[in-house]
Amino acid sequence: MATFIIEGQHQLKGSIQPQGAKNEALQILCAVLLTAEEITINNIPDIVDVNKLIDLLRKLGVKINKLEKGSYTFKADDVNLKYLESEAFKQDGKGLRGSIMIVGPLLARFGKGYIPKPGGDKIGRRRLDTHFEGFINLGASFRYNKEDHFYGVEAKKLKGAYMLLDEASVTGTANIVMAAVLAEGRTTIYNAACEPYLQQLCKMLNRMGAKISGIGSNMLIIDGVDELGGTEHRMLPDMIEIGSWIGLAAMTKSELTIKNVSWNDLGLIPNVFRKLGITVEQQGDDIHIPAHTEGYEIQNFIDGSILTISDAPWPGFTPDLLSIILVVATQARGSVLIHQKMFESRLFFVDKLIDMGAKIILCDPHRATVIGHDFKSSLKATTMSSPDIRAGVSLLIAALSAKGTSTIHNIEQIDRGYENIDERLRAIGAKITRLN
Template identity: 70%
Template sequence: MSSFEVTGGIKLKGEIEPQGAKNEALQIISAVLLTSEKVTISNIPDILDVNNLIELLSEMNVKVDRIDRHTCIFQADDVNLNYLRSEDFKKKSGRLRGSVMLAGPMLARYKKAFIPKPGGDKIGRRRLDTHLLGFEKLGATFTYYAEDGFFYFSTEGLKGTYLLLDEPSVTGTANLVMASVMAEGTTTIYNAACEPYLQQLCKMLNHMGANISGVGSNMLTIQGVDKLYGTAHHILPDMIEIGSFIGLAAMTQSDITIRNVGLEHLGVIPDRFRQLGIQMNISGDDIHIPSQELYEIQTYMDGGVLTIYDHPWPGLTPDLLSIILVVATQAKGSVLVHQKMFESRLFFVDKLIDMGAQIILCDPHRAAVIGLERKNKLRGIEMSSPDIRAGVALLIAALSAEGKSVIQNIDQIDRGYQYIDKRLQHLGADIRRV
């Protein structure tokens, strides 16, 4: 298994462009199952999770013409439904969280689907209830096979209905939207997620002939249609990677320009980093983070300690809290990081504490960070990446630390960040894949 060897304390400089959005790609690529016609997708991130999903579709006999590493033409005109019953499908889909989003399109078009136990990060419970209950209300029935943790769904035909989601789950909303576009009648999804990636999915489906209104709000109305057609779609820049690069620049006192960020889709992300005291200049669709000796965390107007927490869109995405936490370790001031959605996502802070950070883990959801003000630098250690976002947070810490760090289990990082070592080397980082 590969590791990163990192020698920190180097100021970086240069330009970097974000990859295509991982979370959007998993939804968009799943949606190609809804039509027998060709669907061209561009700006695909060349990362493990996305490549595994493309491989899974290929095994299902979806025609995949990979023009280059970031552009694919898909055609699902001869899907092998028998493959869904195979041990190979169970094995491959079970290790990929995104495979759950194949269920909605499969139910809509083929009236049957399998859902594996959630794979991917070990960041806490990731419930499937929103998906399962929604499919049931649309007219599907399911059987759970405890021996291998699979749900088998079938339907005689999905019918539109009113769905009030128990939580604004992004993958849950995406799955139910894809299931509903060819259901008979009208489906209303209330308390729907409205992240930019979900908006992108709805826009793509409408281009394919779907009838979805309310896009961008928490209430979607879907008039079922008989058939969807081919289309072309360009994936947005990855907002999580953009936030990661902002944090990297601040921690390493670097001068970095992030090109073509899709600023209109970033929501509160720039403002949350500004609350940490990070300066940034916006020019067109680029963000420039100048080299900054020290950044000071803001307080509330009454002098209270700042709390940064995740919240459904348009609030802050939970995927950036690990980055914000590590950036706060070298700031002036204190902040309480409150991770509401996943109870295991903050457990990587023990590595930061070993590096010299001042962090109090209050409980599984909250961590108080007392900034070191650069009076004491973090020190390099040997550590392991527990999940995608924590892995990059630890990489940022290592790049800012004194001495050498070794980060193991970097397959987790590769799942979400393409060629990250080569791209950071281009900025001047001393990072080596071993």
């Protein structure tokens, strides 16, 4: 188990380049299974979850060639379907949440897809019903082995269908779209997720020869085709990492520039941070955060009531940044109610912030009220453990702003989603050491 040692209260300065988007990568990489032709993907983040998926594809028989840092070619012209029923696959697949998205492409192209119950963050229930109900709507038969938690779907030929999803699941929508592009006839998906990462997947599939319309809306119409070809694709910058750096700059009173952020794909993120009183300046396609030497003040609603920040499906505010917002609020002027609607365990890391001196009332598993210190009282250094990717980075930001030297264990959780985070932070002045 690796550990970070962090010396807090150092002002940072400089620029930082966001990595490629983790959540997009997990979808795009699975899509290479839809064709026997070569696909080139650029700006792939070098993080644990993505590297695990690349390794899983390699074991499936996909020919993978690394061109340079972040750029690979993939060719799935000799897929080893026997691997799907091996004990090795049961172990490899369950260690990664994103592995669920290989099922749609495999089902569409080869008529069967299997997966063990995926792992990932311990942030609450993340059910798979949307995925499998979509496959069943397309004509697949479904089976589940309760003893070893193994799922399977099979179909001789998928047929297009109309479906209204029970939730706007991003991975569920991606999986169903990848299955439907090779189905016979027209598929209509209503209440589809429409995140930028899903839009990227649909655009890539269209370049491969798919016929998807309604991209960016909550209704996707897919006319099935017989086969798909190769293409080249570039990942968006990771919006969650961009939000993390905004929060880091504010909490450490640092002047930072975040480079090449793809402003048009950030949605509400800049404005939500502005509601906390943080100055977020657009400079071309960069974000500039000036040093907040006088702190930052939370806005109330127009009627004077306490600000509430909650997550929602896109174009609402992403749930992956609520942990960052909560930490940043601990040093604001004013109070805010954080409402995490989607995952019932994601706020349970606040006890660690309370140990550091933060004023937080955990109202229930989904809501927390934060009373900001306005930097009149610093957070105090402590020893803690990272419970998941986003909470881990939130604790890291807290430690970088805290008085004294903090220790964070289980940083493998942070490495799952953030590329070489300690090296990149040291480059802008952070005092952080990795112990293996």
